Amino acid sequence: MNTDSNLPTMDKVKVPVTVVIPVRNEEINLPRCLDRLGRFEQVVVVDSGSTDRTREIALSYGCEFVEFRWDGRFPKKRNWLLINHAPVTPWVFFLDADEHVPEAFVDELARTLASTKHAGLEVVYTNHFLGKMLRYGVPQIKLPIFRVGAGLYERIDEEKWSRLDMEVHEHPVLDGSVGRLTTRVDHQDFKGLDAYKARHTEYAAWEARRTLRLLETPDSRVHLTAIQKRKYASIGAWWLAPTYFLYSYLRKFGILDGYAGLVFALMKAKYFSQIRRNLIALRGSSAPRK
Numbered sequence: 001m002n003t004d005s006n007l008p009t010m011d012k013v014k015v016p017v018t019v020v021i022p023v024r025n026e027e028i029n030l031p032r033c034l035d036r037l038g039r040f041e042q043v044v045v046v047d048s049g050s051t052d053r054t055r056e057i058a059l060s061y062g063c064e065f066v067e068f069r070w071d072g073r074f075p076k077k078r079n080w081l082l083i084n085h086a087p088v089t090p091w092v093f094f095l096d097a098d099e100h101v102p103e104a105f106v107d108e109l110a111r112t113l114a115s116t117k118h119a120g121l122e123v124v125y126t127n128h129f130l131g132k133m134l135r136y137g138v139p140q141i142k143l144p145i146f147r148v149g150a151g152l153y154e155r156i157d158e159e160k161w162s163r164l165d166m167e168v169h170e171h172p173v174l175d176g177s178v179g180r181l182t183t184r185v186d187h188q189d190f191k192g193l194d195a196y197k198a199r200h201t202e203y204a205a206w207e208a209r210r211t212l213r214l215l216e217t218p219d220s221r222v223h224l225t226a227i228q229k230r231k232y233a234s235i236g237a238w239w240l241a242p243t244y245f246l247y248s249y250l251r252k253f254g255i256l257d258g259y260a261g262l263v264f265a266l267m268k269a270k271y272f273s274q275i276r277r278n279l280i281a282l283r284g285s286s287a288p289r290k
Helices: 030-034 054-060 077-084 103-113 193-216 226-234 240-251 254-283
Strands: 015-023 040-047 064-067 091-094 120-129 140-147 151-153 172-174 178-180 185-187
Touching: 015 030, 015 077, 015 103, 030 054, 040 054, 040 077, 054 064, 077 151, 120 254, 140 172, 193 254, 240 254
Parallel strands: 015 040, 015 091, 040 064, 120 178, 120 185
Antiparallel strands: 091 140, 120 140, 151 172
């Protein structure tokens, strides 16, 4: 009698992707992230000297655990892994510990990888803020999935601008086209509002330094995406923060997310204001007029 017990199924066949999770002290978020990764061929946790139970948790899930120490220069964490510990799978997926992949996302990814000609795949994220899932506003979109060997994250020689040892707003520069998945990944940080504020304060300082570097070195702007070009063309302007707020809260219907939508839009606007203030301080006079 014929049975389907020996036939490959979507559950049994591993998705040919190495999921790389860069971490530092992520014992709160990491278990929820790892719970959803059983269908991937390999999971690698790259750690920057965690002092909590991050290592113990990663090993308990059977992940490969790699330690990283940054010297303040190129390469940062993601590029360092790609250069020194290149995945053996055809694809790599960089996932943060506060990001959770639904089954429907893995299903779509498996189907897409079986036939796609693209070198990379963009992912859209659903944000959770103040305990609420935001359904409106400006969505977060990243390029975290690409073919191994197709490229690296853009090179930015920081010269110890900050303590950010991982590529944050840098994007992969790939040899090939880019597609986009439709199923969203959940971005749900359980560390709280104070951690969110501290993180974005550091991001704002880094963005100001990077903006000056881009203005000083035209060659470094070659690989910017269209969105990045628009951002850095206006990032020092006084009107960017209020314009972003109005666009996200009204034009993109963030108002329908209630109080959480209001606070999220305000804090994103504040982030752009912080970058402008940092630029003014760095340049010693006035912000660049664009």
